[in-house]
Amino acid sequence: MDTIFSRGPSLATRLTMAVILSCTLIFVDHKLDGFQSTRLYLNSALSPLQYIANLPSLILNLSAKKLTSHQDLVAENQRLTDQLFIAGEKLQRFAVLEQENKDLRALLDAPIAADYKKIIAELMSVDRNPFSRQIMINKGTLSGIYRSQALVDEFGVIGQVMEVGTTNSRVLLLTDVTHSIPVRSLRNNIRFIASGSGGINELFLEHVTHSSDVAVGDVLVSSGLGGVFPAGYPVAKVTKVDKDERQEFATVLAMPLAALDRIKYVLLLEHETSFQNEEVQ
Structure with a gap:
């Protein structure tokens, strides 16, 4: 009499068959690339499941974007950029003011220097002429810009x-x-007097006598003479001093502190009293 449930192969036999079949499939896939089309079909079949699994994340991202409009982000970015430039302009004068406070400690009650009106402009283009160093900015007379107006960035005078x-x-x-x-x-x-050399990152000091006390590392700031550049803004740092006695004057080179080769935004300065006088007239 036959039993109702016949016994199949033993566990050891089934394990051996599974190992042999697996090794055969691995060999065929690795050496003969026989399952490339199969993997392609499987990936195509599973891709909808992947999109469905990612759907909650997409919905959350879309909801977040709708809550924060594009205009709000642009306005916030512009506001933060303006604050950064104004803060950078103020920081430039801290080192100068600290030195002046040490030298003029007895005059702490003297009136504070007047502030400057600040206008932020953006770089439009760079002059391609290799013999000149000029740029174009996106502000003009409609914004109150005038000839000989001084420009700075977050590091120094431009x-x-x-x-x-x-x-x-x-x-x-x-x-x-x-x-x-x-x-x-x-x-x-x-x-x-610091003059341009024509290079993007080099100035030279004119008519420096051999007896002048100037050294590598000295920080140069605007003196305020001439009335174009306000006093106390960082300009350059001395990088080379060559006092060759055979030459009439010493050779002194300096590197501008402003990032002249990476300009994106600039800050234009004008004395507040100038605007007040114009309004009175």
């Missing part, structure tokens, strides 16, 4: 406005060969 249009202006950078700026050493208050 240059001055050269030409003004209605909605844009041309700026002459510090390193242009036609540009010069009166400066003084933050260490000992000796005054110099």
